[in-house]
Structure formats: structure tokens, C-alpha cells
Amino acid sequence: MKTHALTQLLASTSAPALLLKEGDTHWSNDAFNSLAKSDRHQLEHWGNEGKGEIVVCAGIVFERLSAGDHTLIIASGHRAASQQRQLMQALIPQLQKGISPFFALPQVLCELLDWESSAACTTLNNHQLTLVGHWHAGEQHPPQTLELHDSLAASLYIHQAPTTQIQEWIKATRDPLMPTSGIWLGQRIEDASGETIGHLAVWDKEPKANLTDSIHLLQLCADLVGAWLPPKNAESEPTAYTADPLTHLPQRDALDNALSQCEKSFPEHEYMLALIDIDGLSRINAEFGHQEGDRVLCTYADKLRHECRPNDQVFRFGGDEFVLLMPVSKKAAPIIKRLDLLNRSMAEQLNHPFKASAGYALMTEANGSSDELMLLADSRLKQAKKKT
Incomplete structure (x- = not known):
């Protein structure tokens, strides 16, 4: 030397x-x-x-x-500048396309740090997590709902627990994502107010990754996501709304409140509403049974939730219908293309034909009226279904 x-x-x-x-x-x-x-x-x-x-x-x-x-x-940190640059180069173009960082980061982290698996989860409720992004063995895996008490990340959600944690295990755990043994590194994600909103994790049966670099990058990612998420409206009081017992999505009462808030902030802010209907759900129930129909609804709800950016909201409108409410800028979110990709993903995962139609409407087109917004979206949904 x-x-x-x-x-x-x-x-x-x-x-x-x-x-x-x-x-x-x-x-x-x-x-x-x-x-x-x-x-x-x-x-x-x-x-x-x-x-x-x-x-x-x-x-x-x-x-x-x-x-x-x-x-x-x-x-540690003498490699930080290069890694931070690579992280930004990989992440920023995806954020510009409207892709959630919770979906994009697992692949970026695995490829940058050489871990076999990575996951990004958001809190669904006090007992469940939404697995938004899941990269494993070089492939992106579909979103799903996880039980918090089964997850290796449960300790991250304990009040005043360390925000960065390392766990090693040598036998099978209750966590459905984990191999029978390995090393797991998790990082809690908090918003600007300090509220826990989710976590990032990487793991491997036999890690080749540099642990120091991994800790540094996970902490940086948590800071980026926390800063990227828009601040909550301090004036709004949290209200408890009923969740659909099957899909765990908020229902019509929450949608009515969200539409009321959109009316109040219009025209300073523009919104798009997508009314989505699963085509042929009754046929699926008749051909495959109601259990399969319920599985279709839950799977679609999870995937639709994954398509949401942090400010987007998804609701179960009833039966086979969902509503996606999105703030949009001058350049509308590429939701039509993403929903088309979601249709193909559903068909592949379910291993039988699947199609969901959608009607779209902008608040500007409805002159700021949420009632008109829903009627316009419904009219366009009916037109879309006639073409199928």
C-alpha cells in the first residue's frame, strides 16, 4: 500500500x-x-x-x-456521491412519468446494491401493509396486501423503534416474502410530520452487498420519499370512513368527501376522475365461482392501489366498479396506458381472460361540479363498454 x-x-x-x-x-x-x-x-x-x-x-x-x-x-460514505448520482439517474425519470417511488425503488436498490430482493410497502391500516413494489431475482412481482404481524418489518412500526434495523435468521419465518434463512435490512419511511407511512427493505439468503453502502442508500431513499410526498393539509381534520371489507378500499362516503374537497380547491387545482368497471364479473362468478370473483376484485384492487401516486385516491364504488381520483397538472397523468397494462397483467396472473373498462373526465369539463364530473365519467364508461 x-x-x-x-x-x-x-x-x-x-x-x-x-x-x-x-x-x-x-x-x-x-x-x-x-x-x-x-x-x-x-x-x-x-x-x-x-x-x-x-x-x-x-x-x-x-x-x-x-x-x-x-x-x-x-x-463510511466515501462512495456515497457516486451511488447517490446513480440513484437519482435511475429514479427521477420514473418519478417524472408519475410512477410511485414505492414501486420504482426496489428494482433500483437491487440493481445498485446487489441484493437479491427488495420491497417497498405503505401502511394500509393498523394491521396491514400494501406491498407496492417487490423486486426479486431480477423480476418485478405484483402488489399484494400483507399482514403486519407476519412481516419481518413489524418492528419498524413500533413507536420510538430505530428507523434502520438489521435482522438475521436461520430458520423459516412467518413472513411470506422471506427465504428460510438470510439477512434483512429495513428502513422506516416517515412524512414531514414524523408519521410512519411505510418502509423499504432489502434481503438476501447469502448477501454479496456492502452493508454500509446499503444502510446509507436506504436512509437516503427514505429521506427522498418523505420529502417528495406532498405535505398534509394542516387544516383538515382526519375522519374515519368505512372500508370495504373485501378489498379494504375506502367506499362512497370517503369518495363524497374527497370530491367535496376537490370542488373547494378548484380551479386552482385540476382533477381527473376515472370510473372503472370490471367487464364480465358475473360471468367469472358463474364460470369459476364466487370465490374466484372475490379473488379478482381483491387482486384488481391491490394492483389499482399500486398504480396510484401518493396524491391519487382509489375507492370501491360498489359491485364491480372502482373510482380513481387524481390531481393532474397541465400534462395529465398517463393513467389510460397504465390501466391497459394492468388489464394485461391481470389476465396473465389470473390465467383467464380479463378486461376492465374506464370512463375519464376532468373537473374543468364539469365546470367544477363533482356531480357533473361523475355523470360525465359514467357516460364515457358506457361508451367504452359499448366498444368492447
Whole structure:
């Protein structure tokens, strides 16, 4: 190891660095010397005799690099700039297309950090999570509803629990996503008010990933998502609405309130409403049984929820109908294309024909009236169904 060049390079960095040679302190920079004496002794001891690739000292993650008779102890993060740049380059174009970060991030993290699996979940209620994005073994997997008490991430949702957690297990768990053994790294996601809104996780049976880099990137992603989500309206009081017992989606009372809020904020804000009807649900019930019909409704509800951006809202309108209410900018969200892709995804997953028709309407077209908005969307839905 060319120690002169190395020490010159690290001399002015803000990252604490210590160089050991044959077990003795060979060099350290000013950032390391400014640490408390007890912390310096802990790092020296760990550098010579400690186990593991990383250690946390003075609230900083350190890693150990060895070459010959030299050992370098350095604060993590020296690869952060490159990884952050790659993360942004992969994530921002997807956000610009209206794709939820909860859907996009698992693939980005697996490919960037070399984990086999990753998941991004949002809270559905006090007992359930919505698995929005799930990347495993090089493939994107469909969204689904998970029971919180079965998830390895349950500890992230405990009040005042650490926001970043590592778990290792050597036998099967109750978590349906996990292999029989492995290492799991989870990161809680909070909004600007500090409320928990979901989590990110990566895991692998035999991880090849750098744990330090993974912790750094997961924490950065959580900060990005928390900052990206729009702030809640401080003036609005939370109201409890009834959830559909089958799909767990909010129902008409919640839709009526959401439409009322849209009227109040129009014309400053534009909205699009999509009224969606599953074609031939009665035929599915007759041909495959009501249990299959219920499975179709639940699967579609999960997938439709996954298509939502953070400000979008999805409701079960009744029977085989759903409503998607979306704030839109000058460039409308590409919802038509996404719903077409959802139809194909449903047919593939269910292994039998599937089609859902939709009618779309803008609040501008309805002159700010939510009643007119619903009537216009319903009229266009009927036109769409006639074409099928």
C-alpha cells in the first residue's frame, strides 16, 4: 500500500481515517484525532482484533480495508456521491412519468446494491401493509396486501423503534416474502410530520452487498420519499370512513368527501376522475365461482392501489366498479396506458381472460361540479363498454 499518497489524500477529508501497520497506529487524520479518546481506542482495538466488516462508533459507521500489513479504518460514505448520482439517474425519470417511488425503488436498490430482493410497502391500516413494489431475482412481482404481524418489518412500526434495523435468521419465518434463512435490512419511511407511512427493505439468503453502502442508500431513499410526498393539509381534520371489507378500499362516503374537497380547491387545482368497471364479473362468478370473483376484485384492487401516486385516491364504488381520483397538472397523468397494462397483467396472473373498462373526465369539463364530473365519467364508461 502506498501510504504516502493515501495519507495525503485523506489528510483534509472530513471523514475520520486511521491507518494501522502491523497492529500499531501508523497515521491518522485531523478528523479522527478530534474524536473522543475512548472512541479512538475502540476503533484501534476493532481494527486489530474486532470482528465484522463494519462498526458504529460515535454515531458514525466505520469500515475496515486491509492490504498486506496495513489496515485502513475509515468512516463510511466515501462512495456515497457516486451511488447517490446513480440513484437519482435511475429514479427521477420514473418519478417524472408519475410512477410511485414505492414501486420504482426496489428494482433500483437491487440493481445498485446487489441484493437479491427488495420491497417497498405503505401502511394500509393498523394491521396491514400494501406491498407496492417487490423486486426479486431480477423480476418485478405484483402488489399484494400483507399482514403486519407476519412481516419481518413489524418492528419498524413500533413507536420510538430505530428507523434502520438489521435482522438475521436461520430458520423459516412467518413472513411470506422471506427465504428460510438470510439477512434483512429495513428502513422506516416517515412524512414531514414524523408519521410512519411505510418502509423499504432489502434481503438476501447469502448477501454479496456492502452493508454500509446499503444502510446509507436506504436512509437516503427514505429521506427522498418523505420529502417528495406532498405535505398534509394542516387544516383538515382526519375522519374515519368505512372500508370495504373485501378489498379494504375506502367506499362512497370517503369518495363524497374527497370530491367535496376537490370542488373547494378548484380551479386552482385540476382533477381527473376515472370510473372503472370490471367487464364480465358475473360471468367469472358463474364460470369459476364466487370465490374466484372475490379473488379478482381483491387482486384488481391491490394492483389499482399500486398504480396510484401518493396524491391519487382509489375507492370501491360498489359491485364491480372502482373510482380513481387524481390531481393532474397541465400534462395529465398517463393513467389510460397504465390501466391497459394492468388489464394485461391481470389476465396473465389470473390465467383467464380479463378486461376492465374506464370512463375519464376532468373537473374543468364539469365546470367544477363533482356531480357533473361523475355523470360525465359514467357516460364515457358506457361508451367504452359499448366498444368492447
